[in-house]
Amino acid sequence: MLKGKKMLALAFVSLIITGCATATTSTESKQMAAKSALSKGGSIDAAAVKQAIADAKAAQKKAASVEGEWRDVGKFIKKAEKALKKGDLDTAMKLAKKARVQSELGYKQAMEQRKSASMSLYIP
Amino acid sequence: MRQKLLPIITALAILSGLPMASAASPEQDLKKFQNYFKKKFPKVKWEEFANGVYAVDPIGRENWEAIEEFPPYEPFIDEGEEMWNKAFANGKHYKDCFPDGPAIAAKYPRWDKAKGMVVTLPLAINNCRKANGEKPLKYKKGKINSLLAYIAFQSRGQKTHVVIPKDDPRALEAYEKGKKFYFTKRGQLNFSCANCHVQNAGNKIRSDILSPALGHTTHWPTYRSKWGTVGTLHRRFTGCNKQVRAKPFKAQGEQYRDLEYFLTYMSNGLPLNGPGARK
Numbered sequence: 001m002l003k004g005k006k007m008l009a010l011a012f013v014s015l016i017i018t019g020c021a022t023a024t025t026s027t028e029s030k031q032m033a034a035k036s037a038l039s040k041g042g043s044i045d046a047a048a049v050k051q052a053i054a055d056a057k058a059a060q061k062k063a064a065s066v067e068g069e070w071r072d073v074g075k076f077i078k079k080a081e082k083a084l085k086k087g088d089l090d091t092a093m094k095l096a097k098k099a100r101v102q103s104e105l106g107y108k109q110a111m112e113q114r115k116s117a118s119m120s121l122y123i124p
Numbered sequence: 125m126r127q128k129l130l131p132i133i134t135a136l137a138i139l140s141g142l143p144m145a146s147a148a149s150p151e152q153d154l155k156k157f158q159n160y161f162k163k164k165f166p167k168v169k170w171e172e173f174a175n176g177v178y179a180v181d182p183i184g185r186e187n188w189e190a191i192e193e194f195p196p197y198e199p200f201i202d203e204g205e206e207m208w209n210k211a212f213a214n215g216k217h218y219k220d221c222f223p224d225g226p227a228i229a230a231k232y233p234r235w236d237k238a239k240g241m242v243v244t245l246p247l248a249i250n251n252c253r254k255a256n257g258e259k260p261l262k263y264k265k266g267k268i269n270s271l272l273a274y275i276a277f278q279s280r281g282q283k284t285h286v287v288i289p290k291d292d293p294r295a296l297e298a299y300e301k302g303k304k305f306y307f308t309k310r311g312q313l314n315f316s317c318a319n320c321h322v323q324n325a326g327n328k329i330r331s332d333i334l335s336p337a338l339g340h341t342t343h344w345p346t347y348r349s350k351w352g353t354v355g356t357l358h359r360r361f362t363g364c365n366k367q368v369r370a371k372p373f374k375a376q377g378e379q380y381r382d383l384e385y386f387l388t389y390m391s392n393g394l395p396l397n398g399p400g401a402r403k
Binding site for chain 2: 064067068069070071072073074102105106109110113114117118119120121122123
């Protein structure tokens with residue numbers, strides 16, 4: 001039991017180390033754009049959400065192209081689209097961002113693993 | 125140019141202390157892999173690895189042995205036998221595609237030179253159906269499992285002996301891809317197959333003891349209590365990808381076929397004992 005928990009904790013830590021630090025740089029400009037949409041009067045406009053969803057889809061496609069897509073990305077995007085339709089822009093924006101960030105992490109993970117994954121790491 | 129490059133790359137690899145990616149042959153991999161598990165579980169007899177987690181979990185084994193007295197997969201074997209014997213609409217049978225059948229499980233997965241791909245038993249079954257004008261069966265759930273259960277039962281006692289033919293470099297490539305897949309970390313939880321089934325084989329994760337990778341391919345299809353039915357190996361791959369929050373790949377797509385090729389090769393020498401029953 002402890003072992004499982006420890007493994008999970010380790011997995012998250014290694015994700016943070018390998019993933020999060022640089023994951024956002026590639027889309028910094030888009031994030032800034034999204035942020036500025038947020039800051040204008042404190043609410044998001046639908047165009048910014050649509051852009052965020054389009055960004056998420058592009059990131060998803062890129063991750064899938066290197067076999068690095070994570071499980072829930074597709075679900076987040078669908079939910080974001082639904083929220084947008086209902087006019088719940090905050091929720092839609094949050095989900096779209098989550099989908100994009102996870103896709104970028106998945107891409108990075110896959111590219112890193114292409115280089116480093118090997119049997120001898122496990123069985124010397 | 126190429127000849128000059130190789131020593132440079134080798135030197136670089138040595139200097140940087142990196143293992144050369146493709147240095148080991150499948151034969152060397154096989155030895156390393158099987159020895160690892162023999163050493164990790166010195167008390168487990170060789171054939172016992174075909175029983176998965178029940179080779180290393182004495183409590184789970186009690187329960188499993190009781191279940192095996194009235195095997196939950198039996199009705200599926202019977203249904204599979206009917207399928208095997210029933211003529212297609214054109215009057216032909218599975219036997220016309222598989223003259224050595226039904227005990228043919230040990231022939232798969234195999235490298236098909238003409239098609240340039242790994243052909244698994246479920247894929248061969250659907251190729252047969254399509255060639256005879258029948259609709260292909262689904263690859264994870266449903267009827268294909270009954271037919272597979274019948275074939276597996278008839279094939280019991282055959283030994284795993286996957287061949288990676290030397291006369292086609294694409295076969296080795298498929299093997300290498302499957303191997304790479306097995307050791308690649310995936311998903312939000314950042315786990316490779318090997319993190320669980322090599323490194324942590326025998327350890328507990330949540331309420332499960334993790335089975336050793338050695339023996340993972342001997343007993344498909346498998347009746348899982350959790351599924352309440354029999355399912356294919358690729359259905360299991362799907363579940364294991366999902367639990368680390370990676371998007372699973374298509375059943376019988378290239379990734380899983382190559383993975384099956386590698387993983388089954390790693391169990392070469394183990395007896396086939398399908399269909400199986402698992403928690």
